[in-house]
Amino acid sequence: PATMATPSTSASTAASSAFPLTTAARFPRASTSGTRIPALAERRRTRRRRLPEGSGGDRSAAAGAVEKGLRLAFLEQLAERARAADALGVADTIYDMVAAGLSPGPRSFHGLVAAHALAGDAEGAMQTLRRELSSGVRPLHETFVALVRVFAKKGLSTRAMEILAAMERYKYDIRKAWLVLVEELVRNHYLEDANTVFLKGAKGGLQGTDDLYDLLIEEDCKAGDHSNALTVAYQMEAAGRMATTFHFNCLLSVQATCGIPEIAFSTYENMEYGGEDYMKPDTESYNWVIQAFTRATSHDRAPDVAELLGMMVEDYKRVQPNARTYA
The missing domain is CATH 1.10.10 (Arc Repressor Mutant, subunit A)
Incomplete structure (x- = not known):
């Protein structure tokens, strides 16, 4: 940035002041009388002698x-x-x-x-970044994140990933921007792009947050995308977080409508006999499996449904049938 000129420490400048009007009042113009000149010169010499050595630095x-x-x-x-x-x-x-x-x-x-x-002006934001770069200024980390967010909201995942690549060139950690990109794509209904960006980042060593894993698995299952939901669940477990009842129930919600109840029942058995309390089936789990059997058209599933209800009765301390179970 342009800076104010540093005052000179020379004798002639030192006699001046940062407050010129005050100086003029204290030191009126010298008269032409020869008797006053020596006295005025002496006063000026005195001011020069009293000038602190560091005055230039102070100014x-x-x-x-x-x-x-x-x-x-x-x-x-x-x-x-x-x-x-x-x-x-x-x-x-x-x-x-x-x-x-x-x-x-x-x-x-x-x-x-x-x-x-x-x-919401993605192009305006991008033009500003180009102007910043052409000025030789290094953009802030949060500047890149803001660009990623606005591109994600518009579903421009390719351009957002270009911003991630630029961040890497500037040696910035891209994990936060990647998380923002995936989440905004999901929330703005660009689920397919969100899965693509997530998996690309995960393969590159990036780890999601618990909230992001939950969001992706839930939304994939709502969309009937069992394959991607399962892939995200595997990535989550590879990152050290095991699937819970919530995640299994999301998968069951898709399996219950696929027409092959044995798939849902296999998931139920994994939950029931997996040995960990955080993955045990709850009422919603039983409801999805019961729905899978009641919707199957291959043969009479009444005995299977009765067996599941019996299991619920045996597990009454933890699982209670609700209105949806009876429906």
């Missing part, structure tokens, strides 16, 4: 403090406008900074990217 520090305060005031205004998604207002603030002799830094550009992103 430079003061100038730096003024610049820092000015920059902070601009950044506060910029942040306020960015939160309001006012990209034009942010741009005006940046122009004012330049007019004041300050060069925009990474936080200034981040504010403009964030304003475009909050307004």
